[in-house]
Each structure stands twice: as C-alpha cells, then as structure tokens.
Amino acid sequence: MTLDELPVPPPSVAAHPVEIGGLRLANPLLLAPLAGVTIPALRLLYSKLGAGAVHTEMISCAGLLVSERQSRRRNNTGDEGYEIVSPGSKTERMLAVLEGESPVIAQLFAGDAEIMARGAECALGVQSKIVALGINMACPMPKVLKKGAGSKLLERPEVAFDMVRRLVALGLPVWPKIRKCPPTLPLTTEAFCEGLLEAGAATVTVHGRTPAQRYTGEADVSLLPRLATLFPGKVCASGDVFSPERAAEYLNGGCAAVMFARGAIADPFLFPRTLAFLGYEVHNKYRNPSPDFQLSLLLDFGENVCAGSGPRIAVLMVKRLLSGMFKGLPGIGELRRAAAHILSWKELRGILETCEVYFERREEHSGCAS
Numbered sequence: 537m538t539l540d541e542l543p544v545p546p547p548s549v550a551a552h553p554v555e556i557g558g559l560r561l562a563n564p565l566l567l568a569p570l571a572g573v574t575i576p577a578l579r580l581l582y583s584k585l586g587a588g589a590v591h592t593e594m595i596s597c598a599g600l601l602v603s604e605r606q607s608r609r610r611n612n613t614g615d616e617g618y619e620i621v622s623p624g625s626k627t628e629r630m631l632a633v634l635e636g637e638s639p640v641i642a643q644l645f646a647g648d649a650e651i652m653a654r655g656a657e658c659a660l661g662v663q664s665k666i667v668a669l670g671i672n673m674a675c676p677m678p679k680v681l682k683k684g685a686g687s688k689l690l691e692r693p694e695v696a697f698d699m700v701r702r703l704v705a706l707g708l709p710v711w712p713k714i715r716k717c718p719p720t721l722p723l724t725t726e727a728f729c730e731g732l733l734e735a736g737a738a739t740v741t742v743h744g745r746t747p748a749q750r751y752t753g754e755a756d757v758s759l760l761p762r763l764a765t766l767f768p769g770k771v772c773a774s775g776d777v778f779s780p781e782r783a784a785e786y787l788n789g790g791c792a793a794v795m796f797a798r799g800a801i802a803d804p805f806l807f808p809r810t811l812a813f814l815g816y817e818v819h820n821k822y823r824n825p826s827p828d829f830q831l832s833l834l835l836d837f838g839e840n841v842c843a844g845s846g847p848r849i850a851v852l853m854v855k856r857l858l859s860g861m862f863k864g865l866p867g868i869g870e871l872r873r874a875a876a877h878i879l880s881w882k883e884l885r886g887i888l889e890t891c892e893v894y895f896e897r898r899e900e901h902s903g904c905a906s
C-alpha cells in the first residue's frame with residue numbers, strides 16, 4: 537500500500553484552521569529548522585505524519601547571492617534580468633519544495649540586513665511556494681557566529697530588527713527564531729521579542745536555552761508562558777519537546793505553536809501521537825503504526841532522499857530515522873546492527889525490504905514460533 541492510499545492523519549486546514557504568524561495552518565505543531573536534516577524529503581515525511589508547517593534548513597543568504605552571481609555570469613544576463621540560481625546547485629536543492637509538503641517556511645541566515653534582504657529576494661525568486669521567511673537568530677555554532685549571524689544577532693538588536701523590517705517589505709510573514717538572552721546581552725529576551733514584533737515580525741520563536749548552552753542542559757520551559765502572556769498569539773515555543781505532554785504544556789501556557797526538533801527525529805510518530813493527545817482525530821494507523829506501515833514510510837522516504845540528495849544521504853537519513861522506528865519490536869536491535877555498517881542505499885533498501893526475517897528470527901529464538 538502506498539502512502540497516498542492511506543488515510544491522512546491530521547485534520548485538514550479547512551476542518552480546523554489555526555492562525556499562526558500570519559499563516560492559516562492545520563494545527564500548531566511545526567517541524568523546526570534543522571541544518572542538515574530538514575531536507576525536502578524529510579519535510580514531506582513529517583507533513584504526512586501531521587506537521588502543521590515545516591521549516592527548511594537554515595539557508596545562507598550570502599550563498600544565495602553567490603549562486604545568483606554565478607548564474608548571471610553563466611547566462612550573461614544583466615543586473616535586472618537575473619536568472620538567479622543555477623540548476624541543481626546546492627542552494628536550489630535547499631529551496632526545493634515537494635508536492636504534498638505542509639506550508640514551508642524558508643529559514644535564512646546572514647550577518648547583515650542588506651545581505652539578508654537580497655538573499656530573501658533571491659529565495660523568493662527561486663521558490664514561489666515559500667509561505668513565510670524565517671530568520672535564524674538562534675544558531676550558536678562558531679561557523680555561523682563568525683559571520684555575525686545566528687545568535688550573534690542577539691548582541692546586535694538593531695541589526696536584527698532591521699532585518700525584520702527589510703523582510704517584511706517583501707510581503708511575506710517574517711518568523712525570526714531566537715534563543716533565551718542571558719544577562720550579558722544588551723536586551724532581555726522580553727525586550728528583544730518586543731523589538732522584533734515592533735519591527736513587524738509575525739511571530740517570534742524562542743528556544744529557551746542561551747547560546748552558550750548550545751544543546752546541553754535543559755531549556756527554560758517557564759520562560760515561554762511568560763513571553764506568551766506578554767505577547768499573546770505571537771510566541772512559538774522550541775526546546776525539549778520530546779513528548780506530547782511537553783507540547784501541550786507549551787500550548788496551554790499560551791504559546792501559539794510548538795516546534796518539534798530532536799524529539800521528532802528520535803520518534804517520527806511524535807507528531808501524530810501529540811495530535812491525538814491534543815484531541816485531534818488521528819487515524820489508528822498513525823497512533824499505533826504497524827511494522828508494515830513504518831517500513832513503507834521509511835522506504836518511501838529513502839527513495840525521496842535518494843532522488844533529491846543522492847544515495848549516500850539516503851543511507852544516512854534512513855539510518856537516523858530507523859533508530860526511532862519499530863520501537864519495542866523484538867528483533868529491531870539486530871536489524872539496526874545489520875543496517876549500521878551498510879553504505880549503499882540499494883543494500884540498505886534490500887535489508888529493510890526483508891526485515892521481517894529479523895523479527896521472525898527473534899521469535900524463533902524466544903521460542904514463540906510454532
């Protein structure tokens with residue numbers, strides 16, 4: 537059975553629309569931007585699992601402009617007649633949107649408002665399906681910080697606010713994502729959010745860790761309801777969403793939406809389980825997915841990654857999701873160990889297609905087989 541023949545898990549936008557950050561979405565559970573992870577095939581998978589909207593990986597505005605210049609040189613067009621990104625370039629692949637994806641928010645990063653605005657124009661020229669422009673003001677990694685981008689912008693509020701104003705002028709909702717501001721920064725998290733919203737941001741996503749924490753320790757979960765009270769309907773939550781209960785806690789605290797990041801990678805079915813927990817009607821196929829269904833999802837996903845990003849990435853991504861799938865099934869450990877050393881997508885696909893062997897073998901060992 538193919539995915540298309542299966543019942544759609546979440547209610548449609550028409551059935552239960554929610555207004556978040558200038559968008560009409562089917563539900564408030566969003567796939568967070570994840571560099572190296574939220575490629576189109578993965579976004580499609582999570583759209584099918586119920587994500588109300590999905591984010592691209594963070595995309596470099598400087599990179600977009602380089603691609604544009606190269607393309608213009610190749611096409612020998614003038615400044616006005618730009619063709620923008622060369623076919624098949626990495627940037628174009630990052631901006632690709634597959635049929636069936638939930639609304640896609642393109643997340644951009646830059647260290648300066650002019651580059652941000654020009655990069656955003658390029659992105660919109662390449663991809664008309666983008667519904668909102670995200671700005672990364674959260675990334676704590678040195679290679680982004682040294683460009684003055686990501687969470688470095690928390691040290692330069694005026695640049696950050698200017699970026700928002702410049703992108704608002706392009707006509708799409710603007711979705712900056714920040715981190716909790718420690719006392720060493722010029723503004724508190726509250727004041728930074730206020731500045732972004734005054735500049736015209738449609739919503740602000742806050743990850744309740746400071747940049748110095750990176751991904752260690754715990755996110756400050758209590759910060760989000762405080763912000764949501766100050767800015768009703770304008771705050772999205774990120775940080776330590778590994779369970780339906782945590783997502784509900786953020787929403788009950790007044791957050792407009794919740795972003796799923798590492799939790800969704802560790803457990804792809806976290807989306808449908810959370811939707812069910814929140815009271816959405818979710819087909820049992822998604823709440824209690826059978827091994828066959830999980831396998832069909834994984835194979836479909838692998839094929840899509842292969843088509844868009846190549847077989848090497850397909851192997852990496854499928855192995856990554858495999859560790860969160862088939863939870864509790866006897867024999868799954870053996871299957872994962874067998875998959876671990878595989879480098880070719882064809883071989884991995886073969887192992888997955890015959891994976892019942894692992895499950896049966898385990899049953900024989902445990903004496904379950906008749």
Ligand SMILES: Cc1cc2nc3c(=O)[nH]c(=O)nc-3n(C[C@H](O)[C@H](O)[C@H](O)COP(=O)(O)O)c2cc1C
Pocket residue numbers: 568569570571572573593594643672673674675713743751755774775776777778795796797798799
């Ligand atoms: C591998 C990885 C890549 C990430 N890439 C981005 C990114 O490109 N842009 C961004 O704003 N945040 C990025 N994040 C942060 C997540 O979107 C999220 O805010 C963070 O993981 C906290 O949520 P969690 O604790 O539920 O995982 C990334 C996180 C991880 C683990």
